[in-house]
Amino acid sequence: MARSVLVTGGNRGIGKAIAEAFAAEGDSVAVTYRSGEPPEGFLGVRCDVTDADDVDRAFAEVEEAQGPVEVLVANAGITKDTLLLRMSDDDWSAVLDTNLTGSFRVAKRAAKGMLRLRRGRIVLVSSVVGLLGSAGQVNYAASKSGLVGMARSIARELGSRSITANVVAPGFVETEMTAVLPEEKKAEYLAQIPLGRYASVEEVASTVVWLASPGAAYITGAVIPVDGGLGMGH
Secondary structure, three states: OOOEEEEOOOOOHHHHHHHHHHHHOOOEEEEEEOOOOOOOOOEEEEOOOOOHHHHHHHHHHHHHHHOOOOEEEEOOOOOOOOOHHHOOHHHHHHHHHHHHHHHHHHHHHHHHHHHHHOOEEEEEEOOOHHHHOOOOOHHHHHHHHHHHHHHHHHHHHHHHHOEEEEEEEEOOEOOHHHHOOOHHHHHHHHHHOOOOOOEOHHHHHHHHHHHOOHHHOOOOOOEEEEOOOOOOOO
């Protein structure tokens, strides 16, 4: 049976691959995007996750088109990388407001419908950086680490209503963001990854789809790494 799925930041990279993977399962998939154009074949809803009213409007649009959201993937995120002593309050606030508070806003709004349905899957897209740390990414790492505490708290609050909340923590993935790295930086990163390669966006997407599948019904509050072994032990 087709479910109503919403992927935030679903117009490119990992988010787009996640949306495509759910669509391939036969689900009704909506994606939010802040700029540019939505990918073809999906219900595209413009939404700024830093604005609670905008989040509410976007959810209403999705609910009208394909019913209450049964699977939420909170993927929208930004970076503003710089060293701690150069990081402005704005650099910090913008990243936390989008990546962490934005995920809170969409999870809270999705939970309303899920509670009425007495079922639901929430997947928060974090990063290996949230567990390992990364020089020049104090803001990003803090935002991605915060998602773990959020998911585990949601898991405890909503578990009795058959709502699960889990985290996927990708490592280095072949996207537009990694494509622009200098060659020596790419080689340095690859040397740290036991599998010796970057992930494909499809590998991250298949993990997200699995967490929302019947086979993962008894998994909640988990952090699933998709990082080629980079962050093992964390």
